[in-house]
Amino acid sequence: MCSRYHSSSLKLSAVRCTAPSKSSSDIAQIELIQEVRYRKQAEIEGRQLSLTDELTGLHNRRAFLLMAAQQLKIAHRMKVFCWVIFIDLDGLKQVNDTLGHDMGDALIIDAGRLLKQSFRNSDIVARLGGDEFIVFISSYFKDADTIQARLQTNIANFNQQQNRSYKLSMSIGIERYSPESNMSLEQLIARSDKLMYAQKRLKRQSLT
Numbered sequence: 032m033c034s035r036y037h038s039s040s041l042k043l044s045a046v047r048c049t050a051p052s053k054s055s056s057d058i059a060q061i062e063l064i065q066e067v068r069y070r071k072q073a074e075i076e077g078r079q080l081s082l083t084d085e086l087t088g089l090h091n092r093r094a095f096l097l098m099a100a101q102q103l104k105i106a107h108r109m110k111v112f113c114w115v116i117f118i119d120l121d122g123l124k125q126v127n128d129t130l131g132h133d134m135g136d137a138l139i140i141d142a143g144r145l146l147k148q149s150f151r152n153s154d155i156v157a158r159l160g161g162d163e164f165i166v167f168i169s170s171y172f173k174d175a176d177t178i179q180a181r182l183q184t185n186i187a188n189f190n191q192q193q194n195r196s197y198k199l200s201m202s203i204g205i206e207r208y209s210p211e212s213n214m215s216l217e218q219l220i221a222r223s224d225k226l227m228y229a230q231k232r233l234k235r236q237s238l239t
Contacts, residue, residue, distance in 0.1 A: 086136060087140055112210070115165065117224045119227055126197050139162070149185050175205040203227060
């Protein structure tokens with residue numbers, strides 16, 4: 032608010048301005064804007080948490096299904112191959128039973144870190160829950176044996192270089208998506224899961 036006043040000695044006039052006081056409605060509007068901002072930030076943080084596995088920092092099941100479905104549509108439209116890799120940690124229950132659940136969690140974290148480092152940032156690496164992980168990658172691998180070899184090499188290097196109370200071991204199932212096959216994401220997951228269990232059975236049989 033501004034008011035004009037006159038100086039009789041200098042014959043000058045000036046304008047004196049004072050900031051208007053905020054009304055109760057103005058204050059309420061400012062508080063409302065702040066509340067909306069807080070809610071938006073909380074929503075963003077909640078959305079991030081809802082798509083992230085808290086233990087490993089990888090994508091969780093929900094995030095994988097959303098992102099992989101989108102990538103599969105792109106692969107089908109672009110006529111390119113891609114891969115779904117189903118991974119199960121070997122011996123997690125034994126680590127939990129003999130070394131404790133903290134060491135079991137450490138094993139899960141190590142597995143997630145190794146998988147993340149084994150693939151590109153653009154690939155989708157997720158923990159489904161418990162001892163199960165899954166990866167969706169594009170067509171830069173020529174065959175499943177190449178993927179299997181990379182993972183087994185990285186696992187061997189980890190066990191050799193890291194001083195852990197446990198050995199990292201994974202059973203792995205790999206299914207390729209061909210645009211001509213028109214398989215759904217659910218079918219790819221089911222087939223890679225089946226291949227993973229077949230490998231796990233072979234490992235168990237070799238120990239008996």
